[in-house]
Amino acid sequence: MKKVLVLNGPNLNLLGTREPSQYGTATLQDVEGMCRAAGERLGFEVECFQSNWEGALIDKIHEYGRLYKEGAAHGCVFNPGAFTHTSVALHDAIKGVDGLPVIECHISNVHARESFRHHSYVSPAAAGIVIGFGVDGYVLALEGLARKC
Numbered sequence: 011m012k013k014v015l016v017l018n019g020p021n022l023n024l025l026g027t028r029e030p031s032q033y034g035t036a037t038l039q040d041v042e043g044m045c046r047a048a049g050e051r052l053g054f055e056v057e058c059f060q061s062n063w064e065g066a067l068i069d070k071i072h073e074y075g076r077l078y079k080e081g082a083a084h085g086c087v088f089n090p091g092a093f094t095h096t097s098v099a100l101h102d103a104i105k106g107v108d109g110l111p112v113i114e115c116h117i118s119n120v121h122a123r124e125s126f127r128h129h130s131y132v133s134p135a136a137a138g139i140v141i142g143f144g145v146d147g148y149v150l151a152l153e154g155l156a157r158k159c
């Protein structure tokens with residue numbers, strides 16, 4: 011069974027504990043459970059990883075780039091958190107793994123928020139983008155990846 015990485019960036023470990031009007035009440039553990047259940051339905055083995063460190067996210071993308079080349083991974087659903095708006099390094103990491111489909115996912119509609127959230131360094135490197143569907147967006151992104159088989 012091919013692997014799919016559900017990757018979450020900075021502060022997403024706080025999901026469900028604060029700002030429920032923006033991000034809802036589901037915790038990261040709830041989201042990861044939803045993703046694993048969707049993976050079972052779609053025929054993927056879902057691995058979940060969250061880090062507040064940019065380099066750890068980059069290392070994980072590189073690992074999945076290697077797995078993708080070996081035919082052992084199908085893609086990645088990635089919520090880069092605030093690094094979305096700052097990180098050329100994440101853009102380069104996704105471009106650098108060459109081929110691994112990365113679906114960028116945001117819980118909130120970033121375009122309806124502050125202007126500094128309107129630009130994404132990740133979007134030009136992403137295979138698809140899911141924005142503003144709350145935590146259901148992770149499942150929608152996994153379904154999108156399944157259709158890219």
Ligand code: CA2
Pocket residue numbers: 020021022024025026027028029033089090091092093094115116117118119120127
């Ligand atoms: O809407 C999204 O998914 C974001 O990626 C979330 C990031 C934000 O910086 C992006 O602009 C949009 C923030 C994640 C922080 O999550 C928290 C959740 C609960 C309490 C505090 C932070």
